[in-house]
Structure formats: C-alpha cells, structure tokens
Amino acid sequence: MTADIRAVFFDVDFTLICPGPMFGGEGYRAFCARYGMDVDAARFAAAVAGAAPLLDGPEDAPYDAEIFVAYTRRIIEQMGGSGDRLDAYAREIYDEWAACRHFELYDDVPAVLPERDHRPWGAGAAGPARPVQVILGLRGGIEVDDAEDRVDVDAPNAVMVGDSIRQDVEGALRAGMRAVLLHRGERRHPMQSELARRGIPVIRSLTELPNLVIG
Secondary structure (H helix, E strand, O other), X not given: OOOOOOEEEEEOEOOOEEEOHHHOHHHHHHHHHHOOOOOOHHHHHHXXXXXXXXXXXXXXXXXXXXXXXXXXXXXXXXXXXXOOOHHHHHHXXXXXXXXXXXXXXXXXXXXXXXXXOOOOEOOOOOOOOOOEEEEEEEOOOOOHHHHHHHOOOOHHHEEEEEOOHHHHHHHHHHOOOEEEEEOOOOOOOOOHHHHHHOOOOEEOOHHHHHHHHHO
C-alpha cells in the first residue's frame, strides 16, 4: 500500500475518539435520574445490542439525526425507561453526543497524530521523506466529492481509515480510494480473511498505520 499514498482520511467516532462515561450504562442511568426516571445500568450492553438494528439502513442513505434519536430512545426503553418524556430525554442525550463534549481520544491517537490537524506526515527511518497529507473530521462515510474537495490528490492515491466496513471501507472503495479497517477488538475480525483477499488491511491500533502508508 505504501507506494503511492498521498493522503489519509480518518473517520472520527470510534476511530479517533470514543465516548466518555456519560455514554455508558452509568451515564445513561445518571442522566435519566436527573429527570426522575429509573433505569438499570446493568442492562445497557443488552440495550445497545437490541437497538443496533435501527442503524442498519441503506448504504447510500443520507445522515439522519432522527434515526440516532430513535436509537437512543430504544436504549433507554430497554434499560427500563418509560413515560411521555422519553423522546425529549433521548433528544437531549443525542444533542450531547453531537456536541462532542464528552468524548476522549484513544490512547494511540497522540502517538500517530501528535498535532491532530492537517499537517503532513513525514516518513520514518524506514524510507526517504515523503509527505502524506492527513485529513481529519469525516463522519458517517465518505463521498467522492468530499474527498476531492479536501485535497488535490487523485482518489487511488488516498486511503480511508475507519472502524466501519459499511460506511468507511465500502464508502472509500465506492469513491475509488483505498481503505484500512481499524478493529480494536482483541478477537480477529470475522471478515478479516475476506478483507485480506480484497487487499484491505485490518489493523488493531493506529500505531500500525504509518508502516502501511509510508513504509
């Protein structure tokens, strides 16, 4: 992959940043308690799994905040919440999520992107200096025009890094770009062999990325 990569695009949520405690079981419980609603934090993981099908829309569907509000409402319901204020609570939690005030950087981000901006990467000791432009801030997949508007680099010379096959990997391939899947889980990704056959690397940490991009 290193031969002619000139730009790297990053997804944000669950690639560079992760939700802080507010968006875990205790965070939901505390939020709902402020409004007099009692929910069970221990049911959070099962509630998230139960709400997940609401996010399985068509690949080319535009971003719709109402889907995520409904997803949040379903989580609260499956944690035991009810009442005529459920929609309002779900919308407030979503608004907090969208404001990005309660997220944290993954531990590997500062080491790979110490400036966390659009500065180019230089090469490491393994090869000659070759600038690679780093583009942050993409959410919910990538559009062809999106990539072309941000950098003066042809799509085949750019790579998208993200945690979602549907949004990040498939979105990049549709745009003519290359892709890298970030899978932070300790277990092997269930589609890793298939992705390898398609020439799509799977990495467990962003610290593996510079070797793929700049050798």
